[in-house]
Amino acid sequence: xxxxxxxxxxVRPAATREEDYLWTLNFGPQHPATHTTLRLVLKLxxxxxxxxxxxxxxxxxxxxxxxxxxxxxxxxxxTDRMNYISPMANNVAWHHAVETLLGIxxxxxxxxxxxxxxxxxxxxxxxxxxxxxxxxTGAFTFFLYGFYQRExxxxxxxxxxxxxxxxxxxxxGGVSHDFTPLVIEKIRTFLRTxxxxxxxxxxxxxxxxxxxxxxxxxxxxxxxxxxxxxxSGPVARASGARRGSAC
Amino acid sequence: xxxxxxxxxxxxxxxARFPGLETSAYRGQTxxxxxxxxxxxxxxxxxxxxxxxxVDVTCVDYLEYRGATRRYGLVYLLASTATAxxxxxxxxxxxxxxxxxxxxGLWRSADWLEREVWDMFGIDFVGHPDLRRLMMPEQxxxxxxxxxxxxxxxxxxxxxxxxxxxxx
Numbered sequence: 001x002x003x004x005x006x007x008x009x010x011v012r013p014a015a016t017r018e019e020d021y022l023w024t025l026n027f028g029p030q031h032p033a034t035h036t037t038l039r040l041v042l043k044l045x046x047x048x049x050x051x052x053x054x055x056x057x058x059x060x061x062x063x064x065x066x067x068x069x070x071x072x073x074x075x076x077x078x079t080d081r082m083n084y085i086s087p088m089a090n091n092v093a094w095h096h097a098v099e100t101l102l103g104i105x106x107x108x109x110x111x112x113x114x115x116x117x118x119x120x121x122x123x124x125x126x127x128x129x130x131x132x133x134x135x136x137t138g139a140f141t142f143f144l145y146g147f148y149q150r151e152x153x154x155x156x157x158x159x160x161x162x163x164x165x166x167x168x169x170x171x172x173g174g175v176s177h178d179f180t181p182l183v184i185e186k187i188r189t190f191l192r193t194x195x196x197x198x199x200x201x202x203x204x205x206x207x208x209x210x211x212x213x214x215x216x217x218x219x220x221x222x223x224x225x226x227x228x229x230x231x232s233g234p235v236a237r238a239s240g241a242r243r244g245s246a247c
Numbered sequence: 248x249x250x251x252x253x254x255x256x257x258x259x260x261x262x263a264r265f266p267g268l269e270t271s272a273y274r275g276q277t278x279x280x281x282x283x284x285x286x287x288x289x290x291x292x293x294x295x296x297x298x299x300x301x302v303d304v305t306c307v308d309y310l311e312y313r314g315a316t317r318r319y320g321l322v323y324l325l326a327s328t329a330t331a332x333x334x335x336x337x338x339x340x341x342x343x344x345x346x347x348x349x350x351x352g353l354w355r356s357a358d359w360l361e362r363e364v365w366d367m368f369g370i371d372f373v374g375h376p377d378l379r380r381l382m383m384p385e386q387x388x389x390x391x392x393x394x395x396x397x398x399x400x401x402x403x404x405x406x407x408x409x410x411x412x413x414x415x
Contacts, residue, residue, distance in 0.1 A: 056381055056382055057383060065391060069398060100274050100275075229356050230354065230356025241328055
């Protein structure tokens with residue numbers, strides 16, 4: 001026996017907005033495509049990402065706090081871990097700052113050595129970054145071409161200072177190991193053989209119809225947005241800034 | 248190779264507009280010390296004068312520094328992409344309520360950079376649209392990069408609430 005109410009008692013949700021039909025997806029922090037931990041909460045409309053709210057801090061390692069307890073030559077090991085894709089470049093930058101403050105001048109040989117290793121590290125970094133673009137879009141061959149050359153660069157670093165990775169190569173006023181003739185020969189071999197790989201990588205993706213369709217016009221950052229938002233390096237150059245940094 | 252110095256034209260114009268600013272140069276880098284009441288005006292002037300890239304906002308805690316008068320020294324690193332000038336702007340603030348006005352209106356990169364300084368040092372940025380912790384978790388209470396916060400922390404890692412499979 002029930003008494004029918006005299007008004008409609010069905011529960012209705014508040015008026016739905018267009019954006020309530022979007023999918024909210026949690027992306028990370030443990031996810032292979034985030035390339036080390038980053039958490040994104042994505043709002044998806046089908047396959048298009050309409051909004052992304054990042055949550056940072058998973059990779060915060062306290063580098064600055066650690067630096068308060070170490071000497072200049074000890075801290076270079078921590079700088080290895082900052083941009084760990086190109087550790088030599090971080091070592092060079094750290095000791096350059098230290099030597100500028102201390103007023104120490106370097107010998108020309110040291111400057112040349114540091115420039116060479118920093119440039120090799122930068123090539124290795126760009127190979128990984130571009131390779132990761134291929135990896136994430138499914139172009140695995142492109143990724144492996146780049147990574148094979150990275151192995152060659154790691155071999156050069158290992159011959160030079162014993163460490164493939166996180167080298168801690170520089171010291172105040174110099175470097176830890178001098179160039180030997182074998183190192184120079186390996187670098188020359190790399191310089192001779194690398195352009196062919198670069199050519200192969202470019203022929204794979206640069207004018208590839210599928211790759212261009214997937215990436216052209218996606219996530220466009222205008223030049224003013226990039227500089228105002230503090231972008232530097234390849235991101236700024238891709239957006240049209242004349243230089244990758246202000247120097 | 249040292250980049251060209253902005254002391255030739257921009258810094259004299261700045262000193263003419265804001266008399267009494269202290270400026271110095273060291274190892275090829277130029278810096279300007281600004282008091283908090285005019286910090287936003289000075290930075291607006293510099294943004295309009297061509298410094299379109301805010302490289303970093305950071306802070307130094309002078310708690311145990313000999314001869315320090317104020318505890319926090321904010322550092323604004325400015326750069327110009329057109330002329331490759333670089334300039335450092337220092338703003339000193341003190342306990343108990345360190346606060347400066349936010350420069351988010353000038354450079355959007357200041358959004359996260361100021362959030363980081365708030366997170367690490369506890370300096371309030373008045374006018375910031377969304378001042379919350381950036382790197383530490385939301386429930387964290389201390390400001391880790393202050394000099395009186397120990398390197399190993401105060402046991403936060405061990406007291407973090409853990410959800411087991413039964414709870415979750």
